[in-house]
Amino acid sequence: MKILAVDDDPNILQLLIEVLRAGGFTNLLACPSAKEALKVISHVDVPFDCFLLDIQMNDMDGIELTSKIRALDAYRKTPILMMTAMSERSYIDRAFTAGASDYITKPFAIVDIHSRLRLIQSLINERRQMEDCNPTLQATSxxxxxxxxxxxxxxxxxxxxxxxxxxxxxxxxxxxxxxxxxxxxxxxxxxxxxxxxxxxxxxxxxxxxxxxxxxxxxxxxxxxxxxxxxxxxxxxxxxxxxxxxxxxxxxxxxxxxxxxxxxxxxxxxxxxxxxxxxxxxxxxxxxxxxxxxxxxxxxxxxxxxxxxxxxxxxxxxxxxxxxxxxxxxx
The missing domain is CATH 3.30.70.270 (Reverse transcriptase/Diguanylate cyclase domain)
Incomplete structure (x- = not known):
């Protein structure tokens, strides 16, 4: 599973990378800002399978980034997991309305992150099996x-x-x-x-x-x-x-x-x-x-x-x- 993690705090971003690798999620890229993340997304040959986004970032927050990712045809169904210290309902409402798939508040438990990502991995595998049985061209005709x-x-x-x-x-x-x-x-x-x-x-x-x-x-x-x-x-x-x-x-x-x-x-x-x-x-x-x-x-x-x-x-x-x-x- 190819993952893109975005957080403007370098310490949190490095910690997140180590946590993901410890869980066996090694195919990942990290970006220190939403704008850089959009550049990376636009240039990759193989699309990402999952996004981990912080909400509070200086240039563009994670909720706006979620909306921009969802506007891209290749990522309309891609899981987006918000990882943030913002636990107020207003942020949760805005994140899911923008297209978030799940939401974890900091400080996060390592076991929780691993379990959520494994669930996402199983859903991705299931979706791919369905797509193999129902080719896209036939389904959209x-x-x-x-x-x-x-x-x-x-x-x-x-x-x-x-x-x-x-x-x-x-x-x-x-x-x-x-x-x-x-x-x-x-x-x-x-x-x-x-x-x-x-x-x-x-x-x-x-x-x-x-x-x-x-x-x-x-x-x-x-x-x-x-x-x-x-x-x-x-x-x-x-x-x-x-x-x-x-x-x-x-x-x-x-x-x-x-x-x-x-x-x-x-x-x-x-x-x-x-x-x-x-x-x-x-x-x-x-x-x-x-x-x-x-x-x-x-x-x-x-x-x-x-x-x-x-x-x-x-x-x-x-x-x-x-x-x-x-x-x-x-």
């Missing part, structure tokens, strides 16, 4: 038919405001203190029958539909503070901060209206008529790390349950006998 694997995998929609990779969303939650999670909720959105409708379509059409739905979700959540991710198929999960009165029914109505305005179509001109369902929210306050990951899953389950048993059915209008005599007829 507008005429290629969407596969069952495509319908289940999580797409990276980072060009849409507030959207990050699903694993990055989990890592983001792990970095937030319990106190900062007060008022933070998660909720799921399920686009009903999306996989069945697009099963015989092109991959291009499926990705375009995902982008349209994600943009609609993002537009409906603005200007609130949020992060969201695609969770596979027609599933999306959102994390909303400083929210004490989230109404899933109102949000669903807003989302439905927004989707109607988009007027979605297949490439052949046929209209795309799909309904997005919003599940009940899950509070993230006082959750353990495992509880936070499970809360995202629970939020998705809530949306699936809502799709199977809508609120409108659960609130069926009372019968005439109920209205007359105040009891439910048998």
């Amino acid at each position: 507008p005429s290629s038919i969407v596969t069952a694997a495509d319908l289940e995998r999580r797409f990276l929609l980072q060009d849409i405001d507030g959207f990050v990779d699903y694993l990055a969303l989990e890592n983001y939650l792990f970095q937030i203190s319990h106190a900062s999670l007060f008022g933070t909720i998660a909720f799921g959105v399920v686009v009903q029958e999306m996989t069945s409708v697009f099963r015989s379509s092109s991959l291009f059409e499926f990705e375009a539909a995902l982008i349209d739905f994600a943009e609609a979700i993002s537009d409906c959540l603005k200007p609130q503070s949020f992060l969201a991710a695609h969770a596979g198929g027609g599933h999306f999960v959102c994390v909303l901060s400083k929210c004490h009165d989230f109404d899933p029914e109102k949000f669903e109505q807003h989302l439905t209206e927004t989707l109607k305005e988009l007027d979605l179509h297949f490439c052949d001109g046929r209209g795309v008529s799909l309904r997005a369902v919003v599940g009940d929210s899950v509070s993230l306050h006082l959750k353990s790390p495992r509880g936070l990951a499970n809360s995202l899953i629970q939020a998705l389950h809530n949306a699936e349950a809502e799709a199977e048993n809508p609120r409108s059915k659960r609130r069926a209008p009372p019968s005439p006998l109920t209205r007359l005599f105040g009891f439910v007829s048998a």
Whole structure:
């Protein structure tokens, strides 16, 4: 795994190099500034597999550097690990919004760095195996038919405001203190029958539909503070901060209206008529790390349950006998 580490403190940078080499990560380069890092990135023949970035640097901070790296086609999915002394939530929010994959605060534990990098290495290996099975030219061809694997995998929609990779969303939650999670909720959105409708379509059409739905979700959540991710198929999960009165029914109505305005179509001109369902929210306050990951899953389950048993059915209008005599007829 080829690594680029960037930190303007020469002592920290040298320590980081020694720590990485001790863990067997010897294929690495180090840069003392963000600007120099961008020069190195632009001139390498073999792209980097991972970036380790400090946030506080003089010429350009690590968050801005993250945004510039993500703007490069070759590095849209490359893991970016922030290693910084900045533990305030505002920095964490900005880093993940810019495209960070993970976040470690200084002073860092050597074992923690090694474990995170080994996880990144395994994810890279897995991605390469998938790419070998699904060549890039075929995958990006507008005429290629969407596969069952495509319908289940999580797409990276980072060009849409507030959207990050699903694993990055989990890592983001792990970095937030319990106190900062007060008022933070998660909720799921399920686009009903999306996989069945697009099963015989092109991959291009499926990705375009995902982008349209994600943009609609993002537009409906603005200007609130949020992060969201695609969770596979027609599933999306959102994390909303400083929210004490989230109404899933109102949000669903807003989302439905927004989707109607988009007027979605297949490439052949046929209209795309799909309904997005919003599940009940899950509070993230006082959750353990495992509880936070499970809360995202629970939020998705809530949306699936809502799709199977809508609120409108659960609130069926009372019968005439109920209205007359105040009891439910048998």
